[in-house]
Amino acid sequence: QKQSGHHLHQGVMVEGSLSVGANVRGEVDASLRSATIRNHSATHLLHKALRMVLGDHVQQKGSLVNAERLRFDFSHFEPMTAEQLAEVERIVNEQILANAPTxxxxxxxxxxxAKGAAALFEAKYADNVRVLTIGADDFSIELCGGTHVKRSGDIGCCHVVSEVGIASGVRRIEAITGENALAYFREQEARVQRISERLKTKPEQVEARVESLVERNRSLEKELEQLKAKLASAAGSDMLSQVQEVGGVKLLVTELDGVSGKDLRGVLDQLKNKLGSGVIMLATADKAAGKVSLIAGVTSDLTGRVKAGELVNHVASQVGGKGGGRPDMAQAGGSQPEALPDALNSVPAWLENTLR
Known part of the structure; x- marks a missing residue:
């Protein structure tokens, strides 16, 4: 840290004791310093590359440099595209490969x-400043008082790992360099290798294999939905034996197992056609998810006496939900599957009172 023109260093006492006026010997962690230097120098290349790709409106809004990675905040009005990020990374690594002296x-x-050195707009500088030039053909020229590589090639390589928005008009980009970048690449390569082994294919064929599996999964999901619809239809036909009569009106109340909420409409339409005249209350529950799906149907000859919306709300109110719809068809949802049996058992009495 720099305060009042002096550089302050923070360290750990390894041996001995401290006292005022004592002489101390400090040692720099060479690997930590080298990694930090690589990230710091790469930040300057990154800044210039961003301005080249996005435009001169790009200005530094903040940065963080440590031994693990670099973080650079800059002014920009929208997320960067994958192509823009790739081009920024290409430019930075092009300058690293040039191995130009710093x-x-x-x-x-x-x-x-006059030399064209970039500076922070809001920063205050002394009359005498330190200027860093890094990259081939004076690629980046900025005011900077930090430590840097002797040649751009010392950075090794640079890889952008993320780009996100942190405030209105401010983006944040993070990158890694040197050994950290190589470790990242090795990790990604190992991950691809593990995936290829699971998929029983070569690493270079993983993408095609995944696309094939995704397409196969879509096909199976579609086939499964069709089978569920057929199962629901078959179950609907078997339900006619459960029809009871209340006040001279046919009533069917039942809970369907293994049927999704979206399949209830098809079952209801089929039952109304087969029933001819009557009132139907269907339900399905997903106990694991804590969800209840309800649908009520009333044939057209009875909608003057019984409203599907009133019926479905009567049941829904008992299972932690609500719903609505037309006089002949209404749907609802709930969040208390455990209350569904009692709610369905209350329907005959509700219909009897409604018909009076």
Whole structure:
């Protein structure tokens, strides 16, 4: 950290004791310092690459550099596309491969600006500043007082891992360099290898294999839905034996097992056609998910006396839900499957009172 023109260092006491006026010997963690330097220098290349790809409106809004990664906040009005991110990464690595020597110069602020050095708009600088030039053909020139690689190639490589919005008009990009990037690549390669082994295919054929499996899954899901509809239809035919008569009106109340909520409509239509005249209350419950699906139907000759919406709400209110619909058909949902049996058992009495 820098305060009042002095660089402050923080360390850990390994041996001995501290006292005012004592001489101390400090050692820098070389691997930690090198990793941090790589990320710091890559930040400058990244900044310039972003301006090249997105435009000169890009300005630094914040940054964080440590041994693990670099984080750079910048002004931009929309998420970057995959193509833009790839181009930024390509430009940065092109400069790394150029292995150009890094130049660090001390000069007046006026000379630095004349040289084209970029600076933070809101920052205050002394009359004498430190200017960093990194990359081939003076690729990036910025005011900077930090530590840097001696040549751009010392960064090794740079990989962008994420780009997100953090505020209105401000984006954040994170990247890794050097050994951290290589470790990331090795991890990704190992993951692809494991996936290819699970899929019993070669790594280069994983994408095609996944696409084939996704398509197969879609086909099976469609086939399953068709089978469920047929099962629901067959179950509906068997339900006619459960019809009872209340006040001279046929009533069918039942809970369907193994039928999804969206299949209830088809079963209801089939039962209304077969019943001819009557009132129907169907339900299905997913106890694991805590969900209840309800549908009520009233044949057209009875809608003047019985409303499907009133019936479905009568049941729904007992299972933690509500619903609505037309006089001849209404649907509802609930969240208390355990209350469904008693709710369905209350329908005959409700219909009897309604018909009076």
């Amino acid at each position: 130049k660090i110069e001390q000069m007046s602020l006026a000379d630095a600006k």
